[in-house]
Amino acid sequence: MSETATDTEVPRPREALDDFLRRPAVEQVLVVLITGMAIGLTLGTIFYAYARPIVRTRFAVAFFGVGIGLYYLTQALTLIENPTDESARSAFTRQLGTRQYAIVRRVDSLVCLLAAVAGVATGYYVYTAYFRLSREAIVFGFTNTDLYVGLVVIGLTIDATRRAYGWSISLVALASVLYALFGESLPGFLSHPGFTLTDVVTFGAVRISGVFSFIMEVGATWVAIFIMFAGLARAYGALDVILGAGQKIGNNLRSGVVHVAVISSMAMGSITGSAAANTATTGSFTIPMMKRQGVRSDYAAAIESVASSGGQIMPPVMGVAAFLMADIIGVSYVEIIRAALIPALLFYFSAGIAVQFAVLRFGWVTEDVNEGGILGSLFSASTLLTGLYVAVLCGTFYAGQSILSLGLLPSAAVAAAVLVVARLLQAVAVTDDLKAASREFVGALVRFFDGGHFGIPMAVLLYTLVVMELSPMAAGLYTVITIIATMFVRDQLLLVGRRLFPDQFGRTADETGDETPSFATASAAALLRTGYTTFKGFKRGALDMAPLVGVLAAMGLIISMLTQTGLTSVISVRMVALGGGVLLVVLLLAMITSILFGLGMPTPAAYILVATLLTAPLQDLGVSEITAHLFVFYFAMLSAITPPVAVAVAVGSRIADSGFMTSAKQALRIGAAGFLIPFALVANDSLVNWSLTATPVATFAVFVGVVALTAVTIGYDGRNVLSLPQRFVYLVLSFTAMYAPATSYAVGDSTAVMVQVAAAVLALTGLGLAHLERLPTAFAASAGDGD
Structure with a gap:
């Protein structure tokens, strides 16, 4: 795993050169070869995405x-x-x-x-x-x-x-x-x-x-361009921004920095595709922070491990597996991320609720919470104003394209200009004089350049993938170009800001001496620093991609041997026969096989293997193709927190200095709902294949069922410790809310949906009354503690 972005926030080319010169000659030759090949591989990938020669x-x-x-x-x-x-x-x-x-x-x-x-x-x-x-x-x-x-x-x-x-x-x-x-x-x-x-x-x-085979093709194009984009983003300091955003959210929650781990790991895990690598990267920051807040070491390791593993099912990247899935199924990439959205939100919702309940139950809360909490922050004037500016930006961009028939870049330029003018007018409106207005406007620019500028390439990524429905290779190309251009423009604007408003922008090291360099000299130096960071990002992206080359090639080799020998078709027939044609039994067999194949493997590799072997028998029993693929992918992902291997827990427990099996036990408790969500996808196919009426109903019921199930596994309802009878009641309600549609063959679709919604309403009512401390005495939760 490469170093994190924190040490590349300030480029130090002179120190890197001195370090290089101190190396022995053999190491110098290898460093030059590695650097040249890595940068060349990234540039070659970008050029191929552009020219397709x-x-x-x-x-x-x-x-x-x-x-x-x-x-x-x-x-x-x-x-x-x-x-x-x-x-x-x-x-x-x-x-x-x-x-x-x-x-x-x-x-x-x-x-x-x-x-x-x-x-x-x-x-x-x-x-x-x-x-x-x-x-x-x-x-x-x-x-x-x-x-x-x-x-x-x-x-x-x-x-x-x-x-x-x-x-x-x-x-x-x-x-x-x-x-x-x-x-x-x-x-x-x-x-x-x-x-x-x-x-x-x-x-x-x-x-x-x-x-x-096609796996190497997808890896060399779709996967590589996004891994290299991630390398650039990390070199530019994106990890710091993600951790900072999580910290701000944590400041509005009693759980504090605990949810920083969940949010930052979700964002990074979607890009990296490796639960262990993500745990090592973000966990090195979040686990010590959680322990300082008072979170027990085994829980700190478990929280980070579960959050890092789940990022691989989070759109739009899904740890590079989304690209493989789209190619295997033969559908558009947009369809994959749409199908995976609700399952991913279910997993992180369950993990977030589990973490919240655990923190409240054991008293690991922080008193240093912003006034008003998360709701106060969400509905604050600054948040609402930011939402208004986003709406202005999107509306202007849409008007430029649809009404004025401008191209993509002119529309973006017009939208940016309107936004700047609107922000300048706000600065004039809230201040008394022009000087104060300029300071307020510059302050807004400083805050934007402190991390908000990363929203530009992410907006390009989402627009090209979801709206324009370009291929991942083309979307990745535009995103890479955008982030590079954004950083070059940002650094030059910061230079101008430092010259005009030194008190607000601060000065760099080369501007604090007795002799301040000329603007042209400083501008050239800024260009060189940005270029150095860019090439370092090119190198990092290629080095992150290099280990994946071997494993993608190995998966192609495995699939070729299994398909050419006819084993895949034989396993499909045998699995259906072994399950007696009963869907639940075949699903359980597929679950066990997916977890076993995933032990110790990177999730994309495990997914390819189990998808080749296991999706056909599920489809034979009536499961839709994309649901079958998400089912096995989900469990391949969960193998990262499943003993005896549990690679993510192994890394997290080492950082937290906790016992492996103890941390694995807590990870299973926090991620318990994740092991049942895939079955809910099969029972509620509308969660994957959306429909206008069925999807909202199923989403409501399953989300409530996940909350009730999490209360059972943690033994806490948000206010009090649950007794065994209470756990049993919530368990029945959660299973009914999640799986009632599976009984439609016996009771009919309408009755099954009514039972599902009724169970969800009862569970939600019970949790709500408990939270308000309005439950009747006979049903009140017992006091107590637990492990």
Whole structure:
């Protein structure tokens, strides 16, 4: 995981150069190679998104070669920099002394260097021979060189996956190859005619399939452009802005900074696609903050782990899985994010309520709350005024496009100009003189440049994806261009502001000396600093993407082996038969399989694997295709907090210095509703496939059911600890509110909906009366405490 954005907020190119010059010559060469390849990979991806000079599959081949080479070079540099890193010891190397361990790591660094050369060379070979391998060679046969190259590609894929994500997914990839080779020796339905090594190599790589399948294509285009955008955003300081926004919200809640973890992890988790990486990044800030507020260490780890895991189902990015899902199902990206919106809100609503109940139950509240709380903040004059300005901006932009028939950029320029004029008029209206008005207006600009400017690229992202319905590659391109342009303009405007209003904007280090540089010199220096940060963001985005190259290639290899041997269709038929054709049983089997396959794997990889194997039997029993995919994806995501692996909890517990199993237990309690929400999606298909009447009713009922279920798992209703009978009543009401439509085949649709709504109303009434302390004495919650 790369460093967080906090250390890149102020560019320090001179310090970076001094650090580079202090390195040994070997490290300097590797740093130059890594930096050049990383920036080149990002620029190449951006250029491809703009020009599309070659077919997507051929670009994926080139991307694989450079990405694998880049990953191995970073591994080699890490090994050379610290040859005795004790934290990197494995079960085998723990038996070695320090000297022997250092020798092993140096030998491994040489292996990584050779692997980097092999990755680039094989990628170049397949790229240059692309048309022959994808056409003539399939008919006339492959050469020995082709087969050797394919074998090296498969070996690099499995090894890179092992290094990046551990043994779990790499062993699955190796097992799929062995299954293809020796399947004829297996008993029963697992048996198949068997593949030769030539078959494995051709279908796994050199037929431009397997490693280079559609998964690598999506990864090299749709996924890569967003990972690289995330790298830019983090380099520009977006993580600080997200944490700051969460902090402001936390200041309006009695739960304080606890909800900062939920909000910031939701935002970052949607982009990163890795629960463990997100926990490490945001958790390094939020977990210590929660502990300082008094939150118990196991709960702090659990809260961050659950929030980081759930970000992967949050639109619009969904941890890059949304792109894969759209490509697999063959629907528009907009349809995916629309279908995933309510399920994602359900998960975070349940997590937020669970955290709130836990904080209130155990007294981990903060007294340092803004007057008026969250409602006072939401309906404050400044918030309402901000909403008005957003409405003016959107309305002007819409009028420019629809009424004046202006283009996209002219409409945006007109909208921005109107907004500036409106804000200037407000400054004049609320002040007594022109000087005070200018100070007030400049103060508003300072506040905007303190983080509000990140809303510009995010608005472009949403507009291009949702309104214009462009492809993710095109939307990502426009978003990347926008964030770069925004930062260059911002830094120049800040420079002007510092010259005209030094008291409000402050001065930079080079302007605080006896000799203030000229404006031209300062402007050039600002351009260089912004350019340096931009290229650092390019590098970071490529380095974040490099480990994913191996795992995406491995998933393509696995799917190729399973489909070519016919195992996927056999599993589909067998699962339906094993469940006796009963949907609930098949859903439970799919849940267990999804969690097991997801243990230790990154969620996108786990989703691809389980979607290939498990969605067909669900569809055979009447579940809509997109609901089936969201069902297995949800549980692949939840595997990150499911023992015995629970990778997100493992990272969070290390940061919090708490016991792993204790933290995992609390994570299951906080995320308990998440394990039942996927079944509610199947029972209430309108939550995924929207309809005008059914969706609002189902949304209301299921949301209330989730609150009641959360009260049961936490044992608290917001005011008092619940007794066992009360928990049982809420459990029945929550299950009825969430799953009553599943009984429509027996009682009819209308009756099922009436029962569902009635249960939701009863549960909501009970929770409301408890909150107002108006429950009858016979039903009042018991006092007490719990673990």
